[in-house]
Amino acid sequence: MEHIELFFKSIFIDNMIFATFLGMCSYLAVSKKVATAVGLGAAVIFVLTVTVPLNWLLDQYLLKDGALVWLGPEYADYNLGFLSFILFIATIATMVQLVEIVVEKFSPSLYNSLGIFLPLIAVNCAILGGSLFMQSREIETFGLALNYGFSSGIGWFLAILAIAAIREKIRYSNVPPALRGLGITFIITGLMAIGFMSFGGMLTDGDEAPAAEVETQVGSQNEYIQKDNTEKTDGDAKLSVSDVSTLTK
Amino acid sequence: MALLSRKDSKLILDPLTDDNPITIQVLGICSALAITAQLKASIVMAVSVIAVMAIGNVVISLMRNIIPSKIRIIVQLIVVASLVIMVDQVLKAYAYELSKQLSVFIGLIITNCIIMGRFEAFALGNNPWRSLLDGIGNAAGYGLILVIVGFFRELLGSGTLLGYKVLGDPIEKTGLYALGYENNGFMLLSPMALIVIGIIIWVQRTRNKDLIEE
Numbered sequence: 001m002e003h004i005e006l007f008f009k010s011i012f013i014d015n016m017i018f019a020t021f022l023g024m025c026s027y028l029a030v031s032k033k034v035a036t037a038v039g040l041g042a043a044v045i046f047v048l049t050v051t052v053p054l055n056w057l058l059d060q061y062l063l064k065d066g067a068l069v070w071l072g073p074e075y076a077d078y079n080l081g082f083l084s085f086i087l088f089i090a091t092i093a094t095m096v097q098l099v100e101i102v103v104e105k106f107s108p109s110l111y112n113s114l115g116i117f118l119p120l121i122a123v124n125c126a127i128l129g130g131s132l133f134m135q136s137r138e139i140e141t142f143g144l145a146l147n148y149g150f151s152s153g154i155g156w157f158l159a160i161l162a163i164a165a166i167r168e169k170i171r172y173s174n175v176p177p178a179l180r181g182l183g184i185t186f187i188i189t190g191l192m193a194i195g196f197m198s199f200g201g202m203l204t205d206g207d208e209a210p211a212a213e214v215e216t217q218v219g220s221q222n223e224y225i226q227k228d229n230t231e232k233t234d235g236d237a238k239l240s241v242s243d244v245s246t247l248t249k
Numbered sequence: 250m251a252l253l254s255r256k257d258s259k260l261i262l263d264p265l266t267d268d269n270p271i272t273i274q275v276l277g278i279c280s281a282l283a284i285t286a287q288l289k290a291s292i293v294m295a296v297s298v299i300a301v302m303a304i305g306n307v308v309i310s311l312m313r314n315i316i317p318s319k320i321r322i323i324v325q326l327i328v329v330a331s332l333v334i335m336v337d338q339v340l341k342a343y344a345y346e347l348s349k350q351l352s353v354f355i356g357l358i359i360t361n362c363i364i365m366g367r368f369e370a371f372a373l374g375n376n377p378w379r380s381l382l383d384g385i386g387n388a389a390g391y392g393l394i395l396v397i398v399g400f401f402r403e404l405l406g407s408g409t410l411l412g413y414k415v416l417g418d419p420i421e422k423t424g425l426y427a428l429g430y431e432n433n434g435f436m437l438l439s440p441m442a443l444i445v446i447g448i449i450i451w452v453q454r455t456r457n458k459d460l461i462e463e
Contacts, residue, residue, distance in 0.1 A: 022279050085356050123360045124360065129353060182275060183450040186443050
């Protein structure tokens with residue numbers, strides 16, 4: 001069922017942090033303690049779940065090519081797609097303001113510990129990225145958009161939870177001084193991203209559409225790998241390259 | 250006669266090394282990672298960010314005395330979004346294939362922390378000339394890291410630079426490939442960008458001991 005497929009795909013394969021590195025700034029800044037990481041992760045899940053479907057409605061009835069048909073048949077040629085950025089960011093900023101008010105009322109301690117990072121969710125690449133990917137992958141129904149927002153949020157939450165837990169433990173390790181703090185976090189995140197790539201094998205049962213989406217994103221990577229593969233005339237199996245190309249599909 | 254005074258030239262040169270937005274200030278990392286598999290994409294992204302930051306800094310600085318404090322984030326977002334829309338349209342017109350490759354990452358310049366960060370920290374409190382220099386400096390610092398990462402990833406990952414095969418031809422086995430060298434296909438995958446930046450941070454902090462944490 002495509003809902004379940006989208007759900008697992010967005011959490012593990014197209015993970016917001018590990019596949020596309022969206023939301024890294026707050027990911028790196030808030031992951032020093034697990035408690036604040038959990039709070040921020042929950043806020044991101046909420047904001048994504050709310051903004052992606054809303055932006056889907058905007059996209060469907062305002063921004064797509066020919067979307068203004070509901071106003072009247074003479075509007076069928078209008079394409080307001082260039083306004084996407086401004087409209088998306090406006091909805092996101094409004095929703096984040098709402099979340100801020102709700103959090104302040106229901107959990108003042110969380111509000112205080114998150115500090116400046118709560119309003120900063122508005123400019124978190126992950127939130128805008130969620131809406132933009134929803135638009136570029138042409139998600140078809142409202143239900144799928146809701147699903148996508150929610151599962152992307154869960155993926156982001158999983159990532160920040162993992163790195164916060166690791167960073168708490170790594171304080172007891174013998175990291176070289178120049179790598180302490182930021183440097184080792186980058187390298188650990190890189191290793192975790194490599195680990196998450198192993199999930200890429202989960203959905204390769206002949207789905208052409210998901211492969212195409214990933215390829216437009218990572219088109220440059222596949223281009224070089226595919227060129228090498230197709231120009232091969234002798235039987236030499238370049239195992240490393242072909243394995244890598246199936247991983248990126 | 251020097252072109253820029255000492256204070257002004259510090260605005261441009263500092264972010265290139267000691268105050269680098271990516272490695273020191275930890276801003277703007279999102280787009281630095283996903284698109285650097287090719288040097289050309291990195292250069293185009295760097296130039297786009299320089300354009301948006303420079304013009305944005307000047308615009309915000311010109312308006313700094315009339316923006317009410319309560320809505321300043323919204324005003325900043327609108328300014329950046331408009332500039333990014335323009336950059337996006339220019340890219341779609343003059344470099345269509347590249348804009349397809351960069352796809353959503355041009356839009357994500359809006360949420361690039363460096364831009365909003367510099368608006369808040371600098372443009373709102375300084376005159377347009379210095380804001381322009383600060384914008385160019387920080388965006389250049391960002392662009393420098395992008396180009397370095399893109400350079401290594403493309404060179405080691407596919408043996409080309411800007412599309413030109415510099416290490417020889419992997420199919421015909423000329424150049425370096427004749428000695429048995431193989432492309433490290435791993436470098437083309439996004440996690441390696443993180444690891445390359447980690448190594449850049451390591452090199453930077455080893456050279457400048459003041460930057461080490463704890």
